Amino acid sequence: MSADRGATIYALSSGTPPAAIAVIRVSGPRADAAVEALAGRLPEARRPSLAVLRRPGGGDVLDRALVLRFPGPTSSTGEDLAEFHVHGGRSVVAAVLAALAQVGGLRPAEPGEFTRRAFENGRIDLSEAEGLADLLMAETEAQRRMALQLAGGALSRRVEDWQRTLLALSAQLEAVFDFADEADVGSDLPSGWSESLRALATEVGAALARPSIERLRDGVRTVIAGPPNAGKSSLLNVLVGREAAITSAIPGTTRDLVEAPTAIGGAPFLLIDTAGLRETGDVIETIGVERARASLEAADIILWLGDPEASPDPGRSIRVQSKADINDADPKADCRVSVVTGAGIDDLIALLRERSAGLLPREGELAINARHQAILRDVLEHLREAQSPHDPILAAESLRVARGSLDRITGRAGVEDMLDALFGTFCIGK
Numbered sequence: 199m200s201a202d203r204g205a206t207i208y209a210l211s212s213g214t215p216p217a218a219i220a221v222i223r224v225s226g227p228r229a230d231a232a233v234e235a236l237a238g239r240l241p242e243a244r245r246p247s248l249a250v251l252r253r254p255g256g257g258d259v260l261d262r263a264l265v266l267r268f269p270g271p272t273s274s275t276g277e278d279l280a281e282f283h284v285h286g287g288r289s290v291v292a293a294v295l296a297a298l299a300q301v302g303g304l305r306p307a308e309p310g311e312f313t314r315r316a317f318e319n320g321r322i323d324l325s326e327a328e329g330l331a332d333l334l335m336a337e338t339e340a341q342r343r344m345a346l347q348l349a350g351g352a353l354s355r356r357v358e359d360w361q362r363t364l365l366a367l368s369a370q371l372e373a374v375f376d377f378a379d380e381a382d383v384g385s386d387l388p389s390g391w392s393e394s395l396r397a398l399a400t401e402v403g404a405a406l407a408r409p410s411i412e413r414l415r416d417g418v419r420t421v422i423a424g425p426p427n428a429g430k431s432s433l434l435n436v437l438v439g440r441e442a443a444i445t446s447a448i449p450g451t452t453r454d455l456v457e458a459p460t461a462i463g464g465a466p467f468l469l470i471d472t473a474g475l476r477e478t479g480d481v482i483e484t485i486g487v488e489r490a491r492a493s494l495e496a497a498d499i500i501l502w503l504g505d506p507e508a509s510p511d512p513g514r515s516i517r518v519q520s521k522a523d524i525n526d527a528d529p530k531a532d533c534r535v536s537v538v539t540g541a542g543i544d545d546l547i548a549l550l551r552e553r554s555a556g557l558l559p560r561e562g563e564l565a566i567n568a569r570h571q572a573i574l575r576d577v578l579e580h581l582r583e584a585q586s587p588h589d590p591i592l593a594a595e596s597l598r599v600a601r602g603s604l605d606r607i608t609g610r611a612g613v614e615d616m617l618d619a620l621f622g623t624f625c626i627g628k
C-alpha cells in the first residue's frame with residue numbers, strides 16, 4: 199500500500215459501466231474540496247442532494263447527479279467521504295473521474311483502499327473486512343448469510359468474549375504471584391481457575407472442529423468411481439442436470455477428471471467423474487486411471503459404482519448399484535439407481551445430503567475461514583500448555599501468547615484493553 203495514507207482517494211465503486219447509475223466515491227481530507235470543485239457548493243451532510251456537476255473551474259456540464267457527504271470520523275472509511283451517484287454511461291464516468299483528477303490532492307484509489315482505510319481508522323476489524331470481501335464474492339444464499347455474519351462482527355464479538363475470559367484468567371494468576379511464594383502458587387489458584395480455562399479450551403476446540411467457511415465455496419468433493427462402463431458419467435450428468443461428460447457404450451470413454459460444481463438440495467457439491475478403473479495397455483487411459491485413483495484420496499464422499507465389497511474406503515463411500523433397470527438387486531449396495539428410469543436418484547440425493555451435512559457449516563452457524571482456523575489452532579495449543587499445572591509462570595506466559603494470537607483474528611493489538619483489565623478490575627493495592 200502506498201505511503202501517502204493521508205491522500206484523498208477516488209474511484210468508481212459500482213460495477214463496470216454502462217449501467218443505470220454509477221457510484222463514484224471520494225475519501226480523505228479533500229473530499230469536501232472535491233464536492234465543491236464539481237458541484238459548486240457543499241450540500242448538507244448525510245442528505246442526498248441533486249447537483250449539476252461541472253469540470254473544476256466552472257467548465258462544461260458533466261452530468262446531473264446525486265451528491266452525498268459523510269463527514270469523518272463516523273463515515274464508513276472513518277474519513278470525510280463523498281459519493282457522486284452519476285448516470286452510469288462510460289463517458290459520464292470517465293469525465294467525472296477525469297474532473298476529480300484535476301482537483302488538487304486527489305489520486306485514484308488502489309484496490310481495496312477504501313476498506314483498508316476503514317480498517318486502519320478502526321471502523322471495522324480484520325474479520326469484518328474479511329466478511330465484506332466474502333460478501334462481495336458470495337454466489338449462493340448460504341455464502342451470503344455466512345459473509346453477512348462475519349461482516350457484522352459476529353466473530354469479533356466471540357473473540358472479544360474469549361479475550362475477556364483469558365484476561366480474567368491471566369489477572370487471577372498475576373494476583374496470586376503477587377501474594378504467594380512461587381512454590382505455593384499452584385495451591386493458591388482461585389477455585390474454578392482450571393475449570394474455566396478448560397471450558398475455554400473446549401469452546402475454542404469446538405469452533406475448530408467445525409467445517410470452515412471455504413467449504414461453502416469449494417463444495418463437498420464427491421468422486422464418482424468404479425469400473426469402466428459402470429454408468430459413472432451418465433450418473434454425473436443426471437446429478438448436474440446437463441451433459442457435463444461424454445457417455446458411450448465404449449468402455450474407457452472418460453479419461454480426464456470431469457469436475458462439475460452443482461447444488462444438491464441447496465448444498466454445494468463438486469462432483470468429479472473419473473476414468474473407469476482397470477489395467478489397460480492404453481497409455482492415455484492409464485494416466486486417466488492414475489488420476490482417478492489420486493482423486494479418491496482427496497474425496498470427501500466416494501460414489502462407488504463397482505462391486506460393493508470392493509469399495510475403496512467404506513467410511514467415505516456410498517455404494518451405488520447402477521443400471522437398476524437391467525440388474526438384479528444387490529443387497530450389499532446402499533442404493534440402486536437407474537438413469538434410464540430415474541429410479542433411486544432421489545434416494546441417492548438424500549444419502550448425499552445426509553453424508554454432506556457434517557462437512558458443511560450449518561445454517562445460522564458462525565463459520566470461520568482457514569486463516570481463523572490456523573490462529574485458533576495456535577491459541578488452543580497455548581491454552582493446553584497453560585493447563586499443565588506444573589509451572590504457573592509458564593502458564594501465565596502461555597496465556598499471554600494465546601491473547602496475542604487471538605488478536606490476530608481481529609487485527610487489533612488490544613494491549614491497552616489488557617492493561618486496563620489487568621490493573622483496573624483486579625486492583626491489588628499497589
Ligand SMILES: Nc1nc2c(ncn2[C@@H]2O[C@H](COP(=O)(O)OP(=O)(O)OP(=O)(O)O)[C@@H](O)[C@H]2O)c(=O)[nH]1
Nearest residue numbers: 426427428429430431432446450451452474521537
Ligand atoms: N440400462 C441402463 N444403461 C445405462 C445406465 N447408465 C448408463 N448406462 C449405459 O451404460 C453405458 C456406459 O455409460 P457411461 O456413463 O459412459 O459409463 P462410464 O462408467 O462413465 O464409462 P467409462 O467412462 O468408459 O468408464 C452407456 O451405454 C450408457 O447409456 C442405466 O442406468 N441403465
Ligand SMILES: [K+]
Nearest residue numbers: 427446448451
Ligand atoms: K463408457
Ligand SMILES: [Mg+2]
Nearest residue numbers: 430431451452
Ligand atoms: Mg465415463
